[in-house]
Amino acid sequence: MQNLRRASQWLVFLVFVFLFLNTEYKDNDVLAYAVNIFLRLDPLVAGAAVLAGRAVITLVWPALVVVGLTLILGRFFCGWFCPLGSVLDFTSATVFRKLKRRTQVPESWRRAKYLLLAFLFASSLFTLQFVFLLDPISIIIRSFTAAVYPAMNYVINSTLGPLYATPVAPVTEPVYGFLQRHFLAFEQPHFRMAGLIGFIFFGILAAEYFQRRFWCRNLCPLGAMLGLLGRSGIVKRRVSEPDCISCGRCERDCRMGAVEKDFFTTGRADCIDCMDCRAVCPEDAISFTGGVAAKGAGLDLSRRGVLTSLAIGAAAVPLFGSEAYRKSADPSLIRPPGALAEDEFLARCTRCGECMRVCIANGLQPSLFEAGLPGLWSPVLAPRIGYCEYNCTLCGQVCPTGAIKRLPLEEKKKVKLGLAEVDRDHCLPWKGDSECIVCEEHCPTDKKAIRLRDETVVTMYGETRSFKRPYVDEGLCVGCGICETKCPLTDRSAIFVTSRGESRADAPMLM
Amino acid sequence: MLNRREFIRVAAVAGAGVVLNPGVPDGAWAAKPAPKGGPKVVMAKGGPVGRLTREAVDALGGMSAFVKKGETVIVKPNIGWDRRPEFAANTHPELVAEVVRMCLEAGAAKVKVFDRPCNDPRRCYTNSGIAPELEKIADKRLEVSYIDERRFRDVEIPGGVTIPRWSFYEDVLDADKFINLPIAKHHNAAVLTLGLKNVMGVIGKNRAVLHKKIHEYLPDLNRVVKSHLTIVDATRVLVANGPQGGSLADVKVLDTVVAGADVVSVDSVSCTLFGLGPADVRYVQLAQDAGLGVADLSRIDVKKISV
Numbered sequence: 001m002q003n004l005r006r007a008s009q010w011l012v013f014l015v016f017v018f019l020f021l022n023t024e025y026k027d028n029d030v031l032a033y034a035v036n037i038f039l040r041l042d043p044l045v046a047g048a049a050v051l052a053g054r055a056v057i058t059l060v061w062p063a064l065v066v067v068g069l070t071l072i073l074g075r076f077f078c079g080w081f082c083p084l085g086s087v088l089d090f091t092s093a094t095v096f097r098k099l100k101r102r103t104q105v106p107e108s109w110r111r112a113k114y115l116l117l118a119f120l121f122a123s124s125l126f127t128l129q130f131v132f133l134l135d136p137i138s139i140i141i142r143s144f145t146a147a148v149y150p151a152m153n154y155v156i157n158s159t160l161g162p163l164y165a166t167p168v169a170p171v172t173e174p175v176y177g178f179l180q181r182h183f184l185a186f187e188q189p190h191f192r193m194a195g196l197i198g199f200i201f202f203g204i205l206a207a208e209y210f211q212r213r214f215w216c217r218n219l220c221p222l223g224a225m226l227g228l229l230g231r232s233g234i235v236k237r238r239v240s241e242p243d244c245i246s247c248g249r250c251e252r253d254c255r256m257g258a259v260e261k262d263f264f265t266t267g268r269a270d271c272i273d274c275m276d277c278r279a280v281c282p283e284d285a286i287s288f289t290g291g292v293a294a295k296g297a298g299l300d301l302s303r304r305g306v307l308t309s310l311a312i313g314a315a316a317v318p319l320f321g322s323e324a325y326r327k328s329a330d331p332s333l334i335r336p337p338g339a340l341a342e343d344e345f346l347a348r349c350t351r352c353g354e355c356m357r358v359c360i361a362n363g364l365q366p367s368l369f370e371a372g373l374p375g376l377w378s379p380v381l382a383p384r385i386g387y388c389e390y391n392c393t394l395c396g397q398v399c400p401t402g403a404i405k406r407l408p409l410e411e412k413k414k415v416k417l418g419l420a421e422v423d424r425d426h427c428l429p430w431k432g433d434s435e436c437i438v439c440e441e442h443c444p445t446d447k448k449a450i451r452l453r454d455e456t457v458v459t460m461y462g463e464t465r466s467f468k469r470p471y472v473d474e475g476l477c478v479g480c481g482i483c484e485t486k487c488p489l490t491d492r493s494a495i496f497v498t499s500r501g502e503s504r505a506d507a508p509m510l511m
Numbered sequence: 512m513l514n515r516r517e518f519i520r521v522a523a524v525a526g527a528g529v530v531l532n533p534g535v536p537d538g539a540w541a542a543k544p545a546p547k548g549g550p551k552v553v554m555a556k557g558g559p560v561g562r563l564t565r566e567a568v569d570a571l572g573g574m575s576a577f578v579k580k581g582e583t584v585i586v587k588p589n590i591g592w593d594r595r596p597e598f599a600a601n602t603h604p605e606l607v608a609e610v611v612r613m614c615l616e617a618g619a620a621k622v623k624v625f626d627r628p629c630n631d632p633r634r635c636y637t638n639s640g641i642a643p644e645l646e647k648i649a650d651k652r653l654e655v656s657y658i659d660e661r662r663f664r665d666v667e668i669p670g671g672v673t674i675p676r677w678s679f680y681e682d683v684l685d686a687d688k689f690i691n692l693p694i695a696k697h698h699n700a701a702v703l704t705l706g707l708k709n710v711m712g713v714i715g716k717n718r719a720v721l722h723k724k725i726h727e728y729l730p731d732l733n734r735v736v737k738s739h740l741t742i743v744d745a746t747r748v749l750v751a752n753g754p755q756g757g758s759l760a761d762v763k764v765l766d767t768v769v770a771g772a773d774v775v776s777v778d779s780v781s782c783t784l785f786g787l788g789p790a791d792v793r794y795v796q797l798a799q800d801a802g803l804g805v806a807d808l809s810r811i812d813v814k815k816i817s818v
Contacts, residue, residue: 447758
């Protein structure tokens, strides 16, 4: 059974990587796989989005399957399925293989995950959603998207790439070509905050130094949720009393610290059905079966702690609600096409980074503070980095909670993300410096939103010359930002998009 | 050909900077006796596109007049935009495929097809129809690839007037032959984009800055990239809102290709399809001044065929 569990972990992780690599345009406007399935299976993501978003979200129905199975099997998800859990196990089994852990992590730290869950529950109940910070599936996909995968690309591109011009090229180029076709991104991805997001991820991995599954035991709110759900599940760890010789190996080897000192009692909310104890038991005294009698430990939770967490979660809502961003939105808060109204959007968005991963021009970036602290890492279009491809609908296809609606192409083309505006003090033809037209030629709308007018200018040298100057037709502009991306000026763009006039606004075209 | 009203529209969108010039009206210069020794340009009208292309090249002596056995040939269509073929933003896929086939038949050792697009390259290659059409040609000698940023090489432009150096794609610099397959269309900076302008797809760096003085820069770029054969796709053209288009209202079906060994002559003759002449499209005239070919319509030997 232990081998079966290992096989499951490997298989699921490989599927996870496969879907991650396929969260990319593959010569087809529609993605071939449900690449967001891991998030849609996640009951914490689903619960928070439904609770905070005050909506029935049919996309997340697979989470009910996990809830159902958890009710029967307990916290199997963490031991058999969770890709982050598998990465942690792998880290312990490789990096920390020879480590003798000396530091004792206090048992009371286990409570933290319940308190975090309570906090998330209360804030979500009052429509503010912080699940993104702590949900393991969001964490792993976001970290892979914004940090791990770009870093891997960077390493390979900067090592194999330059060898192209050297005598070893006949060996390295086929390898590089193979990697480009099957593993690397089409273009090196670049994300804001890649370093920070990456270090948080590696911090979670590094915590294996203190304890196996440190994250899962102490902090993971999804683990807490599944533990609570599966505590009284049918399939339980059972120890046959006559057979047990009290060797204590099960207690010593438990990666979750779920076996009590008497070796019979199991911390049911912590046991992840990994079945290591069953494998190490010299007397085959341990089984995982259905039935009634099995010693389960109670939850070590103080009512005061839970109430405090709930209170903090509730208090977060008015605290963040009175921040200044709520009064005056940042003009660079440009959301992906099909994004819901801002409050609803943030209530549903789990910052998983799927939309950023799939964005064909690398334009969707984790927000800094454009949407306030509660909007951290939510997707914003940063047009100087990349634009929204006019004929592309991929971000709406991957959003697991419907924060970005899945729109048919013809509808998506009508969505205004904002409006472009020419910086006339900076634009070459406006300044009377030279011709340009680059923004106009890239403008993708069927009827051009950027139009040129021939105008006579007296240059700084007193010459009278004629230049084609760009104007933006605000009725036609969709705010895709390709003009801002492609503006040839090497510093800031002379044409830029703001969220003004976005379709999500109350009266878009009156502003 | 466009009628007068249409070319006025072209000229109008092209801007007041363009001197309105009907060029040499269709028929008038064609009826003149062909000047001896001038560059030969074939203007073929009809269809389907593949046959039209082949007969145009045959009229120039066939592909073997341009491509010798064992040579490496670059076939450079315009794959600049995420637009389907009918929008006239990219070279017609069947034209590209036919040229590739002819190169292979002529015994080319390698035929490479690529462009440096403005939209996402994958979307452009797919939606232009060019990559799917070329996939049908099962021949190991054909290589359809995306631009590899590592392969741009900085070179000095011999005799460069406006730019002394620029970076160019290595494959083009190293190839035996360069076959230039532009689509003829309106362009707000260049008036029209034709063969000389198509070369911008094989240069590196921030090429958008070249729009500052595009007419002056283009001849210099063409000093490095010499086209051995140019076939202008005018099967359907954009008469306004080029080079990207996006509206079928801006597309005019002309069922024409213009082919020849002298890219300047081919461009010059192609201007007439829009009711313009080389004087209206300054870079064509400047290319002649730079000694890159003949723009002067009276010195070009145009052969018209219908297919």
